[in-house]
Amino acid sequence: MPFGANLLPDGGARFRLWAPAPLEVSLRFEGQAAALRVAAPVSADGWRELVLPEAQAGDHYQWLVRADDGEQAVPDPASRSNPQGVFEPSVLCDPLAFDWPATEAEWRGRPWFEAVCYELHPGCFTPEGTLDSAAAQLPRLQSLGVSCVQLMPLASAPGRFGWGYDGVLPYAPHPAYGEPEALKRFVATAHALGLMVMLDVVYNHFGPSGNFLPLYAPGFFAERHHNAWGKAINFDGEHSGPVREFFIHNALYWLEEFRLDGLRLDAVHAMKDNSSPDILEELSLRVREQFAGRQVHLVLENDSNDARRLPGLPQPGAYDGQWSGDFHHTLHVLLTGETEGYYAEYKDAPLAQLARCLSLGFARVGEPHLNAEEARAANPRRDATEPVPLPATVNFLQNHDQIGNRAFGERLATLVPDEAARRLAAGLLLLSPPVPLLFMGEEWGSDTPFLYFADWQGELQDIVREGRRREFAHFSAFADAGTRARIPDPCDEATLRRCRLDPAAVPQQPAAQAWWLFHQRLLAWRARVLTPRLLQLRHGAHEAELLGGQGLLLRWRFDDGAELLMAANLGAVPLALPPIAALGDNHYAGDGFTLGEQTETLLGPWAGRWRWAHDETE
Template identity: 55%
Template sequence: MPASHSMPFGAQPRPGGGVDFRLWAPAARSVALALGAQAPLRTLLATPQPEGWWHCSVDDAGPGTAYRWRIDEGPAVADPASRSNPDGVHGASRVVDARRFAWDDDGWQGRPWNEVVLYELHVGCFTPEGSFAAAAARLPELAALGITAVELMPVAAFGGRFGWGYDGVLPFAPHAAYGSPDALRAFVQQAHRLGLMVFLDVVYNHFGPDGNHLARYAPDFFSRTHHSPWGAAINFDGPASHWVRQFFVHNALYWVQEFRIDGLRLDAVHAIVDTGPRHIVQEIATAVRSATAGRHVHLTLENEHNGHSWLAPMPVPGRHDAQWNDDFHHVLHVALTGEHRGYYGDYTAEPLDLLARACTHGMVFEGAQREDGRRQACVPVPAQPLGTLVNFAQNHDQVGNRAFGERLAQLVAPEAALLATLLALLTPATPLLFFGEEFGAQTPFLYFADWHGELREAVRAGRRREFGHAVDTQGGRPLPDACSEETFAASRLDWTQADSPAGRAHRAVVQRALAARWQWIRPRQQMLLTGRHTARRVGATGLAVQWRYDDGQVLAMDLNLGAAPLAVDGPGPGPVEASPVFAHRWPADTPPGTWPAWAARWQIGPEITL
């Protein structure tokens, strides 16, 4: 079954042959279409149209045709809506006819939100080959583990050979180093054959600096009044913002329709400024919901401000299914490591109490914004439906934004790191694993970007300023060069670790935990009683949490985040006649009144009423 998305931007093959090329360039005086990958190029003048549009129809063009735009007789540049740029962002764009790909997943409608178990990966680092095809070959292992949704870090084309992907400049073109658009389609199709959804991280808060020529001919893409951490903000609410908004709305629709992507994660929406009557984040959600009716297509956010008004436990227009819960990660990280620099400083006062709140209420600092890295006064809001929060012990930001890219297993005892993973997997919140976490990977995940010239020097200087303290505490250990290919290579997973006895044992525990989640937690998600969950401290390192359901059942977790056994007085409130859900380092013959070190157990049953 063909899958394509029609949009006003870019190159659109006509059903009867030929291609229509359209460019929004309101500041251009003249526009020409340059056909061919290298000189001599065939140049055709484009026809101006209302509202800043330029059009060129070419009867003998078709799939694979190479082209660029030449504005005001300047250098030829890639189409900002290019579907393919196989020679990089400075090379020629290629015409793509998505209808030529033979999908065989007609019966695939995705999976409901309560079944979501996310696995975040970087395509370039997931396998030695760093390609869509190589990643697709490892998908059966993830399906067998209990993963239900693979989340790709951004794949939109960016400058250079390697990078995290958050500096994309051609939002519709998959990064050429990972493979062709059809290779990405084949990845998605293979995932669907295995019952896996595919989520994609998309960046709508800025463009990258390398290969971005929009300011030359479409300066209205950028706000005249708002700013972002990366410079001028995207213009979502100023004059001439209509087509800017449409560019990003169509980008979201393009991924979910033309590539049959099952979910989008919108990066850093707190950095998107839109004071208009309908925020662009809501407009995108409404458009996606309308265009994918009948499919399970999910929308998640990263929102440092912890705004909850964009979330809803059921799919509704304008709302998103969930938000990454940084609070859960940060307080868990502080409880395990004692770190207090930067945003971790917000969580150093009684971190176990804050972890209890994250487990029962979702967010810890609801509605709070950051200034100079620290939270400001909070605006109290009710507890959130826990399914609308994505909990994790690790992710690309929290590992990669460290000076040396250490995973949690490199910072704390292996028993502590595994327990943190299990805690993220076995709460009623939506869980996420960071690639390699399932087998206790020891490889770092560093920040890397293939910048050159002034950009490279600016990145190097910025990291020296940000992480000079880390170099000092590491005995003068040199800071990895973010722009070095060696740094990128060091971040690739070492799959021999997965096959080691320790790796297999670690993976087996994670697999058992996900099986327990599927059996006990997944079916009861819609029965959770928001605002009725409770937790209490137990000694210096213990936590007892009760999650309540509308049928009188309670899921109870007893957790000891300490390296020594914990003496406990009395059973406390919890389930009676409980069914065991999962236990880790908690033998059946553990004496009453003792919680073992680095241990947790989950039980479900009717609640004791005192």
């Protein structure tokens, strides 16, 4: 890597820091062979570079920056390991020391159309909250039918716990989950089971504490671009070259050193870049070039639903998938009746919008979701009309945001007591062509909350605690200050502990095991019947029809003339089916799947029917 500290083949190490500010910078080195302080003069292009022949793996080091108000010790922003926290020294690592199993050399990944994703937070997935304990549960995920494990961000941030989206050392895995080798063990275990591993990365901002870049490298931040976190990352202004390289090499680092199978880029609508190629295109180009012999997947989160980077097949400069919040939002409105906040965009025609999600990929396009009604009225999001390759959309019923952004972190098991409704929702997710994503615990119907937690200290702790309660004040359920006061304190470790799951206990819990087996059954049908056909899915040829005010009929078409028909009743009374969706229709040809009470011509409340047919016009 051009950034950070790297061991040299003949011994010693090179230390590099991009610090163009006109300040005195030196390296404090505490090694096994010597303790040194060495001045690091700046080069014409802003780099500070030192070579120490005595440096070895395991040695500690910090950069010292002298400004007008005194000297500040800062970690290496490209540190591979900061085991004592982001305010303490970095550790020089040997990235080649890990002994990968021999079978790893044969792993080339899996195609994206086979993806069934499972999002987990390493600190909450098990009682121990470590990557090693999470790795012990991977055989259960493989037997469930999952093919891709997506880890929430691992970048080191201040404190003992957090979601991971406020990292300040994006190359250093958070030490609470284990040393960097723990992530390699997790990946090796997953690959041995045939599972892909993806990582959520945050390239749109740094966290509010522990970020020293503005002190010695102010060029990391743009003067003309802003996002929800303040000044945006500088991807297109003066001095943006090293900034772009910092994040591109971060992507290459995770994929190469840890042999990950892909990355999910958080909130790319907040990555402001007017250059060409922009940072997202260049990152994809570099990744595709570097890993041409592997199936490496790149996925976006983009609240505006901009689909121009989704060609449907892996291409340099493009992306494999993009999260579809629309699918979640429409179904959430139908399941819960909630219409406040960003759900207001879906309250008028949720069934029609769900139909667009399942046939076109997205329901709404345009500006990102806005919470203020006035702002939404001024910047309306238009209905989607252009089709997106359906396997390029990632659908979900629950994820870290949609649960954790609720005041009390409630899951669907709490919000939707009707089990038939939840079963049908799972069917819509898992038995349709888009890539499905499950959130940890969803497969066994967990009602354990997933709350927002962050181990901030000092003044920031009070700001976050009160800000969390204030942001819910415009919701009717939290108009009363007493109700807002009951919102859990994000900075209390007890909040984290309330979120921890115990997947090993599921087989001993009959209700949880029943839900687990239900999801396994759906995923087995997907793997056996639907997935092998997805490469033949015909782009833009799908039809959606509303059945009364509570039903949907979907026709997904394939190149061989086959169609997958889905009829779903998302209401509390029986629904009459048109002839094409009835069991007795003579077009029936293949393997079917049913959920809920039904007769030949009726679907009971919250029931669904899937079956294969052939179009006689083909």
